[in-house]
Amino acid sequence: MEPLIAIQDLVVALPPGADRAHAVDRVSLTINPNEILCILGESGSGKSLTAHAVMGLLPRGVSASSGHIRFGGTDLLALPPSGLRKLRGRDIAMIFQDPMAALNPVITIGRQITEQIRAHRTLPQKEALALAAGLLAEMGLKDPKALLKSFPHQLSGGQRQRVMIAMALSLSPKLLIADEPTTALDVTTQAQILKLIKRIQAEREMSVLLITHDFGVVADMADSVAVMRYGRVVESGATNDVLGNPSHDYTRALIAAVPRGESRLPPPAEGQPLVQVKGLTKRFSRGGFFSRAPAIVALDDISLSLSRGETLGVVGESGSGKSTLARCVIRLLDPDAGEVLLEEADIAHMRRSALRPLRRRIQMVFQDPFSSLNPRQTVGDILIAGPKAYGEDLKEARRRAADMLSLVGLSPQCLNRLPHEFSGGQRQRIGLARALMLKPEVLIADEPVSALDVTVQAKVLKLLDDVRRQMNLAMLFITHDMRVAAEICHRVMVMRHGRIVEQGPTKDVFAAPSSDYTKALLAAIPGRQAR
Amino acid sequence: MRHFLRIFLSRPIPLAGLAIFAVIVALALLAPLLFARGPFIIVGMPLLPPGAPGLLAGSDVLGRDMAVGLAYGARISLLVGITSTLGAVGIGVLLGAVAGYYGGWLDDLLMRVTEFFQIIPNFVLLMVLVAFLQPSLSSTVIGIALVTWPQVARVVRGEFLSLRGREFVQAARTLGMRDGAIIFTQILPNALPPIIVVGSMMVGSAILTESALSFLGLSDPNLLSWGSMIGGSRSAMWVAWWTTVLPGLAIMITVLALNFIGDGLNDALNPRRRR
Numbered sequence: 130m131e132p133l134i135a136i137q138d139l140v141v142a143l144p145p146g147a148d149r150a151h152a153v154d155r156v157s158l159t160i161n162p163n164e165i166l167c168i169l170g171e172s173g174s175g176k177s178l179t180a181h182a183v184m185g186l187l188p189r190g191v192s193a194s195s196g197h198i199r200f201g202g203t204d205l206l207a208l209p210p211s212g213l214r215k216l217r218g219r220d221i222a223m224i225f226q227d228p229m230a231a232l233n234p235v236i237t238i239g240r241q242i243t244e245q246i247r248a249h250r251t252l253p254q255k256e257a258l259a260l261a262a263g264l265l266a267e268m269g270l271k272d273p274k275a276l277l278k279s280f281p282h283q284l285s286g287g288q289r290q291r292v293m294i295a296m297a298l299s300l301s302p303k304l305l306i307a308d309e310p311t312t313a314l315d316v317t318t319q320a321q322i323l324k325l326i327k328r329i330q331a332e333r334e335m336s337v338l339l340i341t342h343d344f345g346v347v348a349d350m351a352d353s354v355a356v357m358r359y360g361r362v363v364e365s366g367a368t369n370d371v372l373g374n375p376s377h378d379y380t381r382a383l384i385a386a387v388p389r390g391e392s393r394l395p396p397p398a399e400g401q402p403l404v405q406v407k408g409l410t411k412r413f414s415r416g417g418f419f420s421r422a423p424a425i426v427a428l429d430d431i432s433l434s435l436s437r438g439e440t441l442g443v444v445g446e447s448g449s450g451k452s453t454l455a456r457c458v459i460r461l462l463d464p465d466a467g468e469v470l471l472e473e474a475d476i477a478h479m480r481r482s483a484l485r486p487l488r489r490r491i492q493m494v495f496q497d498p499f500s501s502l503n504p505r506q507t508v509g510d511i512l513i514a515g516p517k518a519y520g521e522d523l524k525e526a527r528r529r530a531a532d533m534l535s536l537v538g539l540s541p542q543c544l545n546r547l548p549h550e551f552s553g554g555q556r557q558r559i560g561l562a563r564a565l566m567l568k569p570e571v572l573i574a575d576e577p578v579s580a581l582d583v584t585v586q587a588k589v590l591k592l593l594d595d596v597r598r599q600m601n602l603a604m605l606f607i608t609h610d611m612r613v614a615a616e617i618c619h620r621v622m623v624m625r626h627g628r629i630v631e632q633g634p635t636k637d638v639f640a641a642p643s644s645d646y647t648k649a650l651l652a653a654i655p656g657r658q659a660r
Numbered sequence: 661m662r663h664f665l666r667i668f669l670s671r672p673i674p675l676a677g678l679a680i681f682a683v684i685v686a687l688a689l690l691a692p693l694l695f696a697r698g699p700f701i702i703v704g705m706p707l708l709p710p711g712a713p714g715l716l717a718g719s720d721v722l723g724r725d726m727a728v729g730l731a732y733g734a735r736i737s738l739l740v741g742i743t744s745t746l747g748a749v750g751i752g753v754l755l756g757a758v759a760g761y762y763g764g765w766l767d768d769l770l771m772r773v774t775e776f777f778q779i780i781p782n783f784v785l786l787m788v789l790v791a792f793l794q795p796s797l798s799s800t801v802i803g804i805a806l807v808t809w810p811q812v813a814r815v816v817r818g819e820f821l822s823l824r825g826r827e828f829v830q831a832a833r834t835l836g837m838r839d840g841a842i843i844f845t846q847i848l849p850n851a852l853p854p855i856i857v858v859g860s861m862m863v864g865s866a867i868l869t870e871s872a873l874s875f876l877g878l879s880d881p882n883l884l885s886w887g888s889m890i891g892g893s894r895s896a897m898w899v900a901w902w903t904t905v906l907p908g909l910a911i912m913i914t915v916l917a918l919n920f921i922g923d924g925l926n927d928a929l930n931p932r933r934r935r
Contacts, residue, residue, distance in 0.1 A: 456830075461833060461834065488834060488836035502828055
């Protein structure tokens with residue numbers, strides 16, 4: 130079969146001074162008509178740049194230095210910008226990771242879709258609008274007429290991504306490039322969008338190039354797959370062959386690192402609870418000084434208990450209130466009602482001065498490795514900030530900081546370096562070390578691995594579990610990822626719209642979920658059927 | 661730091677600004693050594709053109725050496741420019757930091773005060789202040805600081821608003837650090853680049869403002885500044901151009917140099933322009 134698009138020996142050079150010479154190094158790939166090809170790789174593997182090279186959308190300072198991208202008899206790399214512009218949108222269309230950023234916030238959905246149609250076809254606005262409405266309906270969106278008149282911020286994340294797909298499909302392209310199209314979405318939405326892409330692909334018999342870091346997505350979607358690392362394709366072939374019988378060590382390591390979504394840890398023996406949350410409620414009022422909109426209830430009567438040596442997972446989609454819960458327990462937010470008892474002391478309503486000595490007993494690891502460390506302080510200064518705040522001996526603190534770095538798997542020589550010299554996974558280790566410097570009893574981990582690649586994710590999860598065991602910590606683990614929760618939590622609590630939907634030992638919740646919502650969450654895990 | 665210097669020094673415009681500014685500073689510092697007699701001594705006939713024997717820049721309406729006047733004027737201009745900016749930055753950082761960090765009613769209150777200062781025509785307020793306090797060097801400095809701090813406060817508040825939500829600041833709170841320590845050791849160092857840029861531009865505009873005040877006669881009569889040189893010579897503008905043009909050029913070049921430096925700092929300190 131004649132391939133639809135053939136990438137041959139593509140080399141994309143990076144500007145001098147980058148960590149490697151080529152972002153994409155002699156990559157050859159073919160996509161057949163009516164096929165979904167997944168490019169799988171971790172961050173920095175060159176998977177996105179490969180796709181962007183096809184569209185001629187390489188960032189400034191980066192260019193394809195050699196190779197060919199053949200598409201229907203023409204070499205896209207040799208095409209002048211005007212020729213490429215005719216192809217883009219009409220023959221090859223693209224959707225992006227963050228639909229909010231990809232849509233123009235001040236233009237209505239209708240105009241954004243028709244603008245694209247009319248850039249390639251002469252068509253009266255009325256007919257273009259009718260076409261757009263049809264597309265939106267095809268995407269499974271209700272009331273397309275009203276949607277055409279709305280602005281991006283009025284839609285949900287899933288709706289926006291559907292609009293993006295509608296826009297991409299408006300000129301019936303032969304190839305759809307989807308760059309991590311579901312990474313910014315909730316799991317249940319992710320499952321719907323993936324299903325939609327698959328359905329549309331089959332109905333229109335087009336080709337899809339899907340960029341992803343998630344093995345589950347590959348298993349669910351791809352006809353064939355190419356695994357990339359350091360700018361090279363390490364393995365490619367039919368999905369079943371690659372997933373079932375990987376030939377390259379890296380592919381095997383990747384597959385092994387994917388959390389299996391099966392609980393491993395048995396619930397621990399019932400102990401005296403260290404933290405007890407009773408009837409915690411938090412509302413966020415909207416509107417400013419002059420307008421009072423109804424408040425959003427972020428936490429509604431939440432109760433839980435946590436013992437030493439135990440990990441309680443709080444699972445939920447965005448807006449479920451799980452992060453608010455974490456921030457109320459550690460008193461970064463003041464709850465409106467309810468108690469947070471650390472043994473006998475009620476943290477929730479304590480005066481700030483009384484709270485300060487207790488703060489060190491509860492520590493937190495944050496989500497974003499790039500914003501959780503002060504970019505202007507050395508690792509050493511970051512680690513001793515806690516002991517310093519309690520007036521401890523700084524020499525002693527420095528010595529302990531070095532030990533703490535070894536504990537989290539970093540060299541003590543890192544003390545004098547700045548955060549930007551470290552990778553995401555290393556930064557999370559530093560963040561954990563900072564929390565542990567105060568010898569806390571409770572550790573709150575707010576999505577500590579969601580910004581990390583799978584292989585790094587597995588290592589950080591193992592570290593957290595080891596530390597929890599060594600220091601007999603009570604850990605509250607916030608995550609949106611059921612697979613991650615299964616890996617590390619003894620018990621899980623599923624939250625939705627600020628309420629607890631279900632809780633129990635991880636094993637039981639995964640094996641026999643009692644609520645429909647938990648069932649939906651479990652069903653939405655990508656690649657679940659494939660196993 | 662090395663990275664910053666490399667960017668800053670690799671561009672011709674900030675480098676030129678820095679060189680010009682260095683010459684002016686040197687001239688100001690060395691003025692008492694070079695011209696020990698001071699700027700008010702009459703050295704010859706009035707209105708001698710530049711290049712007359714012994715008078716590099718000519719003489720003014722009273723027969724005083726223009727070159728000496730320009731050198732001494734630089735002292736006043738730089739002194740006023742730098743001290744009033746330091747004062748404005750001090751007030752602005754403090755109020756902006758408190759407003760941005762604490763938010764809520766305190767933020768509302770401080771921002772209304774800031775707006776109060778912003779909506780009154782600056783120069784009019786300044787003239788009233790200086791006239792009220794008696795024209796002197798210190799009243800000029802205090803006056804300029806009092807009318808220019810709002811722009812610093814706005815910038816600092818904006819930076820603090822965005823930085824206080826960052827996770828490293830939340831981490832500092834969970835570590836039990838006190839608010840003062842968080843503001844000064846965690847947030848402020850991260851907010852410095854825009855403050856430095858705004859500050860460098862403000863020195864230039866403070867020099868302009870001082871000149872305008874002196875031109876109107878609202879300055880210490882015992883000190884010669886570029887503005888008062890222009891003001892004193894305006895009657896001779898048509899017969900002896902150098903009496904007004906030379907101090908005017910001095911003001912223009914100094915402010916331009918400071919703006920060049922400010923632009924360079926903006927490029928070098930702005931993380932989005934890096935790499």
